[in-house]
Amino acid sequence: MNLVITGGSVMTPDGPEPADIAVAGGRIAAVAPPGALPPADAGAEVCDASGLWLLPGAVDAHTHFGMPLKGGIRSLGWRKSSEAALLGGTTTVIDFANPDRGESLTAAVDRWKTAATGRCLCDYALHCTVSEAVPDRLTEIPALVAAGIPTFKGFLAYKGRLMLTPDEMRALMHAVRQASGMLLVHAEDGEMNAQAEQVLVNTGRTTANWHPAAHPPESEVSAVKRTLELARETRCPVTIVHMSLAESLAALREARTAATAAVYGEVCLHHLAADDSLYRMDQDRALAAVCSPPLRGTADTAALLAGLIAGDLDWLATDHCEFPLELKRTAAHGGFTKVPNGCGGVGERLTLLHDLAVASGAMTPWRWQETCCQKPAEIMGLTGRKGRLQPGYDADIVGFDPRREFRWRPLGASDGDGNLYRGRRVRGQVVRVWKGGRTAVADGRVVTGEPGSFLPRRLDGK
Ligand code: URP
Ligand code: ZN
Ligand code: ZN
Helix, strand or coil: CCEEEEEEEEEECCEEEEEEEEEECCEEEEEECCCCCCCCCCCCEEEECCCCEEEECEEEEEECCCCECHHHCECCCHHHHHHHHHHCCEEEEEEEECCCCCCCHHHHHHHHHHHHCCCCCCEEEEEEECCCCCHHHHCCHHHHHHCCCCEEEEECCCCCCCECCHHHHHHHHHHHHHCCCEEEEECCCHHHHHHHHHHHHHCCCCCHHHHHHHCCHHHHHHHHHHHHHHHHHHCCCEEECCCCCHHHHHHHHHHHHHCCCCEEEEEEHHHHHCCHHHHHCCHHHHHHCCCCCCCCCHHHHHHHHHHHHHCCCCEEECCECCCCHHHHHHHHHHCHHHCCCCECCCCCHHHHHHHHHHCCCCCCHHHHHHHHHHHHHHHCCCCCCCCCCCCCCECCEEEEEEEEEEECCCCCCCCCCCCCCCCCEEEEEEEEEEECCEEEEECCEECCCCCCCECCCCCCCC
């Protein structure tokens, strides 16, 4: 035993329960009622977590750290993004490797691993995007599943870039199912979006305020329904990522009653904690909110939060893809269609969901832990290592003070101007993070430079 954390409370379905945690060799050795652990080894570090809730290191199943786009543009990189993640209590991320046209899936995965190695301070796993559903790519899928990358992403959006036709999506689902993988789908209809965008461009409506008009709700709802039909037909396990509408959620609920394979729904922080009023504010606020699907109205944010509380949505992710506001401002000279899509959130997720739902009593602390830690870990194939405070699991532990109130300051090295949440009064704060049993965050600062590891995953739970 080389670390003992005393005085804190762990989450249970009945509420927070006082418990002490012992750590040995980077793993959790025991979780016991206060005072019930065997005496600590001489030289073991003893940390007093009095007043803190102790959670498993949070798992963000949807990030884009250092994502390269055309023209040398890149989202905030692995080091800075992972620092923000740690500061916010997220110790594991699952990022997306995106192959270029003509590039093999394996080559893209290798490129992503090279970019993350030595830079990412969280442990990380990868999904792989498939934007060319051609035999050469589809035949690579079983080898990737065997190499610990069992989840793939297909887009019905982004015409001319990443979009697959329904037939291509069907072929991809068949291939993923045969390899015992899971498909993650970006469900917006790329044709509908392209048409809406063309009308806006033709009529000179090109400022960022118009971005959501190029992503009409019908586009998402129709793509969600199509995805669910294809999943049913192919019996491929599917997650619909970044669901943003009450109507999408209703379609998911309905499909579940008839589903022959697993269908999961993901919601991302900005679709719960921010809304489309940002597009009606100044250009900077509108630019910061350029992401796809766009931010929606408050009836949708409320329905999604209720869906997450009820368990109709399975986990909360962030789609963290942060671009400095200055970069978005420059790109906006060519109109909103040229602005890189994405917002941050990896550092905010635990605290903001606590503030939005737990502090008000609408969500139990247990469900909060499930949606941010346990469910994404288990559904995404990290059972046994991540997402629970149990013997044998990695000693990734978050000390959270539910009583602190403060004004949100963007975390880590992000430029802050583009942060959707800055200045907001929030309840609850991450005060300490251990990763692999070592302190990673203390006093609001990252105190580790130790890189994280690549995590191979298996969906069969073994
Ligand atoms: O706006 C977004 N979501 N950017 C990241 C790429 C994606 O579609 O997930
Ligand atoms: Zn997407
Ligand atoms: Zn994404």
